Amino acid sequence: MATEHSKSSARIMIAPAVFVLLVWMLVPLCMTLYFSFADYRPLRATFDAWIGFDNYVSFLTSSSFLSSVVTTLQMVAGILVITIGGGVMLALLLDQPMFGQGIVRILVIGPFFVMPTVSALVWKNMFFNVDNGLFSYLFKFFGAQPYDFLSQAPLLSIIVIVAWQWLPFATLILLTAVQSLSSEQIEAAEMDGASPLSRFWHIILPHLSRAITVVILIQTIFLLSIFAEIFVTTNGAFGTRTLTYLVYQRVLESQNIGLGSAGGIIAVILANIVAIFLMRIVGKNLDN
Amino acid sequence: MGRITLDKVQKKFGDVEVIPPLDLTVEDGEFVVFVGPSGCGKSTLLRLIAGLEDVTGGEIRIDGKPATDLPPAKRGLAMVFQSYALYPHMSVRKNIAFPMKMAGMDKAEQDRRIAKAAEALNLTDYLDRRPGQLSGGQRQRVAIGRAIVREPAAFLFDEPLSNLDAALRVGMRLEISELHKRLDTTMIYVTHDQVEAMTMADKIVVLRAGHIEQVGSPLELYHAPRNTFVAGFIGSPKMNLMGGEAAKRHDAATIGIRPEHLDVVDGGGTFIGKVGVSEHLGSDTFFHVHIPEMGEPMTVRAGGEVGLRHGDTIHLTPQADKIHRFDEKGLRIE
Ligand SMILES: Nc1ncnc2c1ncn2[C@@H]1O[C@H](COP(=O)(O)OP(=O)(O)OP(=O)(O)O)[C@@H](O)[C@H]1O
Ligand SMILES: [Mg+2]
Numbered sequence: 001m002a003t004e005h006s007k008s009s010a011r012i013m014i015a016p017a018v019f020v021l022l023v024w025m026l027v028p029l030c031m032t033l034y035f036s037f038a039d040y041r042p043l044r045a046t047f048d049a050w051i052g053f054d055n056y057v058s059f060l061t062s063s064s065f066l067s068s069v070v071t072t073l074q075m076v077a078g079i080l081v082i083t084i085g086g087g088v089m090l091a092l093l094l095d096q097p098m099f100g101q102g103i104v105r106i107l108v109i110g111p112f113f114v115m116p117t118v119s120a121l122v123w124k125n126m127f128f129n130v131d132n133g134l135f136s137y138l139f140k141f142f143g144a145q146p147y148d149f150l151s152q153a154p155l156l157s158i159i160v161i162v163a164w165q166w167l168p169f170a171t172l173i174l175l176t177a178v179q180s181l182s183s184e185q186i187e188a189a190e191m192d193g194a195s196p197l198s199r200f201w202h203i204i205l206p207h208l209s210r211a212i213t214v215v216i217l218i219q220t221i222f223l224l225s226i227f228a229e230i231f232v233t234t235n236g237a238f239g240t241r242t243l244t245y246l247v248y249q250r251v252l253e254s255q256n257i258g259l260g261s262a263g264g265i266i267a268v269i270l271a272n273i274v275a276i277f278l279m280r281i282v283g284k285n286l287d288n
Numbered sequence: 289m290g291r292i293t294l295d296k297v298q299k300k301f302g303d304v305e306v307i308p309p310l311d312l313t314v315e316d317g318e319f320v321v322f323v324g325p326s327g328c329g330k331s332t333l334l335r336l337i338a339g340l341e342d343v344t345g346g347e348i349r350i351d352g353k354p355a356t357d358l359p360p361a362k363r364g365l366a367m368v369f370q371s372y373a374l375y376p377h378m379s380v381r382k383n384i385a386f387p388m389k390m391a392g393m394d395k396a397e398q399d400r401r402i403a404k405a406a407e408a409l410n411l412t413d414y415l416d417r418r419p420g421q422l423s424g425g426q427r428q429r430v431a432i433g434r435a436i437v438r439e440p441a442a443f444l445f446d447e448p449l450s451n452l453d454a455a456l457r458v459g460m461r462l463e464i465s466e467l468h469k470r471l472d473t474t475m476i477y478v479t480h481d482q483v484e485a486m487t488m489a490d491k492i493v494v495l496r497a498g499h500i501e502q503v504g505s506p507l508e509l510y511h512a513p514r515n516t517f518v519a520g521f522i523g524s525p526k527m528n529l530m531g532g533e534a535a536k537r538h539d540a541a542t543i544g545i546r547p548e549h550l551d552v553v554d555g556g557g558t559f560i561g562k563v564g565v566s567e568h569l570g571s572d573t574f575f576h577v578h579i580p581e582m583g584e585p586m587t588v589r590a591g592g593e594v595g596l597r598h599g600d601t602i603h604l605t606p607q608a609d610k611i612h613r614f615d616e617k618g619l620r621i622e
Contacts (some may be wrong), residue, residue, distance in 0.1 A: 151423050188373035192387035192434070193361035202386070206377040 020137055030131035043255040055262035056267075058151070064246055067264075069270070072242040076223045082163035082220065085168030086213055092204070095178045105175075120232040123161045124150065124178040126231075153236040159228050166222075177211035178204070185211045216277055224271050243267050289351050290364075290474030291316045292337060292439035292555075297346035299332055299498075302584075306332050307498040309346060312443070319468050322478045323485040323521070325493035331479045333495070334444050336474065338367050347610075350441060366435035367444040370451065370466075372427045372432075374419040381415040383434045391438075398437075400615060405433040406466075425456045432467070442474035449484065460486060482522055486510070495519050516618040519544045525574055527612070528586045540613035540621055547574060547589040549610035553598075557603030559586065564594050577602055 025152030036055055041050040059065060062126045094105055111119065126132050128149040136146035181204065189199045225244050229234055236245045247267060292314040299307040307331045314320050322330045337348060339360035348356045355363050366387075374383050381402060388398045407411045409429040419427055428448060429484040435443055445464070449457045462549050468475050478487055486506045487493050494501040494509065494517070502514040506522075511517035519527045527544045535543045550559075561579035571596055576585040588604060596602060613621040 035472050182371065182373065184373040185370045185375065187360075188367070188369060189375075189386075190340070190369050191360045192339060192438075193364070193390040194386075195390075198390060202378075203375060206375075209377075215426075 021239040032261045032264050034261075035257050036265050038258045038261075040257040040261075041255055042257065048123060051258070055258045056266070059250070059259055059262045059266060064241065065243075066243050067239070068243045068246040071155065071239060072224065072244070075162075075240075075242060076220060077228065078156070078159040079163045079166060080216060080219060081174035082159065082209060083166045084174075086163070086167050087174045087215065088205075088208065088212075090167070090171040090202065091178045092200075094175055108171055109168045109192055111165050112172075113167065116162075116165065116228040117232055119163055119165055120229040123157075123164070124233050125209055148161050150233055154234045158226075158229050158233060158240055161233070166219055170219070173215050174208060177208050181207045220278060221271075221275060224267075224274065235259045243270065260270055272275060289316055290314075291351050291566045292422050292442060292474065293346040293349040293352075294337070294608060295349070295350060295367075297333075297336060298344045299329075299336055299341065300344045300476075305498070307336070307533065310498070312473060312493065312503070314501065317472050317474055317603060319465075319475045319477065319488060319490045320493060321485040321489035321491070322493050322495055323480065323482055324501075325521075326480055328495045329498040329596070330480070331446055331496055332498075334367075334446055334476060336476050338365055338444050339363050339396040339580060340367075347591045353361065364480055364584060365444055366438050366440035366442075367446070368431045368448045370447045372419070372431040372451075373435070374430055375603075376419055379416050379418060379429050383419065383430055384415075384437055387434060399436045405437050408436075408470075409433050409463075419450075424452050426451065428460060429463075432461040432464070436467070436471065442476060445475065445477040447478055447480070449479075452480075457484075464488065465591060486522070491603070492522075512620065513612065514620050516542055516544065516614050519543075519612055519614070525589075528584075530582055530586075531582065535613075538611060538613055541616040542614040542618065544612040544614065545606045545610065547587040549607045550586070550588045551602045551607065552588065552590050552594065553603045553605050555603055557605045559606075561586065561604070562599055562603055563600045563602050566596070566598070575602065 012228045025203075037050055037052065038149060039046055039054070039262040041047075046268055072083075078220045090108060094101070094108065099106070114122075125133070130146050130148045133149075134144075135149065185201060185203060190205050194202060209254055226242060227248065229242050230242065230245050234240045236242075241249070242266065243263070246261050250256050250263055254260075294312040296309040298305070298308065298309045308410070310333075322333060324330055332341060336343055339355070339362075340356060343356060346356075347354060348409075350363055350365070355545060357542050359571070371399060375386065378386065383510045384402050384405060388401065406415055409432060411433060414422060414426060414430075417429060422430065428451075432473055440580075449460050452460060455615070461484060464475075464477075468488075477484075477488060489506055491503060492506055492509055493503050495515055502509060502518045506514075509518060509522045513522060515529075517528055521530060523546055525547050527546050527552075529542055529544045531542050535541055537619070559577070559579050561577040563579050564576040564585055566576070567574040574596075575588045575590060575596065577588055578585050586604070588602075615621055
């Protein structure tokens with residue numbers, strides 16, 4: 001796209017897509033904005049089109065707001081740590097020549113194809129269930145008391161479920177990065193007397209930093225809106241109510257559309273702040 | 289110290305024998321060049337010495353001590369790779385310091401050696417740049433800097449100049465030769481460029497399909513190639529090799545005459561042919577001469593100004609004492 005002519009025709013070509021995307025995004029956003037300034041509770045048949053910032057004030061000052069933000073951050077951070085740590089290790093492992101490499105790689109990618117609801121249900125009933133979950137059997141086998149993951153460590157349980165789903169994504173991106181590392185560099189480090197651990201620390205990890213950056217960016221954006229896993233497992237109880245889930249509760253459980261919409265707008269603003277921060281911090285990494 | 293001995297060293301990749309058992313001694317302080325056509329196993333041999341590849345059989349000794357099972361870092365050798373293999377996220381200073389840091393050397397000594405190496409290699413102004421911000425020649429010098437600060441027993445170079453342009457290559461060639469004179473450390477240098485081999489080496493090892501064809505000083509190889517392969521490989525332009533009648537007259541299966549040992553005469557020459565392509569280099573002119581009874585054109589070196597044109601008839605006489613004779617197996621006849 002070098003010439004003026006090709007530039008303008010490119011613009012015309014992408015115009016429809018941009019238009020559809022805008023409508024797709026703008027209409028719901030405008031409606032949410034509209035409702036967020038209204039007192040709209042359909043079950044009580046109240047509709048007051050303008051009540052100013054009341055919804056925002058009551059959403060922000062409620063005690064559940066701050067705790068939900070903290071929960072969200074904890075959840076995202078936990079998942080990122082697991083997926084990146086595990087992803088780096090898996091990528092290094094999968095890069096080794098081994099028997100059945102192709103099949104193993106496909107198997108590793110598997111979890112990514114399972115729908116969030118399904119995977120949460122599988123984890124809940126097959127693994128975490130106190131009475132007949134696999135973990136309970138395992139605990140019993142070693143003579144320990146079965147542990148009720150979902151009520152004893154609900155946040156951790158959800159982190160584990162979601163991390164399991166996102167691990168393949170991280171692994172895949174990191175694997176391509178690992179494969180792009182020139183073998184001469186590793187050999188040079190080997191000749192320079194670097195142990196396997198220092199080769200990892202000084203050569204491989206810096207080489208992966210860009211891919212890790214991309215993984216953090218993409219995952220954070222998706223993870224801020226985790227919903228199905230919470231809905232299926234804990235229903236937001238036991239300190240697993242994230243901001244997204246809080247908005248859902250306000251709208252559907254309390255049937256307060258105005259309050260929920262205000263929450264939604266706040267969530268959008270917060271997500272954007274996080275995104276800008278991330279871009280700032282990690283964008284530097286992408287530059288060079 | 290850096291005396292490297294290879295004793296029946298052999299390398300197979302699966303069933304393919306890339307290096308058949310081979311003996312070689314590299315003396316301390318020597319500049320040895322491995323030369324040979326592409327795919328003949330030069331890099332593999334170098335990597336065996338470096339320890340980046342395991343030998344299939346045989347033994348490697350460095351300074352008399354067995355090194356066959358030592359990991360690369362323990363052999364006390366430094367390698368400069370074709371792609372330089374610099375660490376892209378580290379500054380030049382950190383790149384050069386890396387081997388010393390890994391060895392746990394103290395900071396002051398590190399700084400002293402970096403300063404010395406940077407000075408010697410003209411890198412002082414670039415120490416804080418990243419490799420990505422350097423030119424090819426500068427990167428090459430950083431790679432060499434990283435090698436010399438370790439004060440290794442021997443340097444290994446794998447086609448270090450092949451990514452550089454012609455002018456820079458000549459410059460770097462001189463720099464490496466000079467470095468060798470100054471450090472007086474053993475160097476093993478791999479190349480497929482016979483000009484590099486001739487100009488730099490104390491000793492050339494000519495390889496073909498993993499076999500050593502001949503070992504000797506550049507002039508030994510030039511004056512007394514042991515077989516037709518070495519004869520054709522060393523020297524630029526190539527030696528003219530011919531069989532048939534011309535060879536029979538000298539009681540040989542093949543004779544070889546270098547382009548510079550053919551005289552252009554006015555008449556009654558041994559060979560009479562037609563001038564084909566001529567390459568004018570100013571100082572020299574190379575003629576490709578088509579001789580009817582011979583398949584391949586002959587190359588002749590003549591002075592800078594020779595009034596011969598394409599299609600002219602030319603008479604050539606070889607200098608009698610400069611004819612190389614080879615038997616049916618291609619081996620030299622003295
Ligand atoms: N890892 C490997 N597995 C199998 N075969 C290999 C491997 N490395 C090299 N070879 C083979 O060994 C032979 C020698 O390779 P090598 O790289 O030593 O050649 P070279 O002389 O350095 O050639 P060039 O001048 O092109 O660099 C080649 O035929 C190559 O195909
Ligand atoms: Mg090679």
